[in-house]
Amino acid sequence: MASENAPVRFDTKIAVLLREDLPTWQRLNVTAFVVSGIGSRVPEVIGEPYADADDTEYLPMFRQPVLVFEGTKEALTSAHTRALGRDLPMAVFTSDLFGTGNDRDNRAMVRAIPRADLDLVGMAVYGPRNVVDKILKGARMHP
Structure with a gap:
């Protein structure tokens, strides 16, 4: 029987990867936006109300930590x-989205650019x- 004080280990991971050259305000903004996508698409990652x-x-x-990386x-x-x-479920944020001010324009901006040409600044x-770890190969934990 496991102790109720034993650490909880998750077999899944929520991870954010940010481009290393972003100013702090952009890192925070991108993180907030991309993690909202995970919560909306994967409802089982949301815990109970507080x-x-x-x-x-x-x-x-x-219900589990969000790990933030940079690269x-x-x-x-x-x-x-x-x-x-x-x-895997993924949310992206491109550099173009810093110039828009709403969800409609954000979606239109991403839609206008082919996948290979997206100027990614962040993703969740x-x-x-173990799969997320392989995806993030080459990235490091955010300081």
């Missing part, structure tokens, strides 16, 4: 290609831990 001792209710969050533009392109080959991927 409540404090006064019964104030809060929204549910991911070169080439590492991001390679990870994107590997994730596509594994058919979800899947089996």
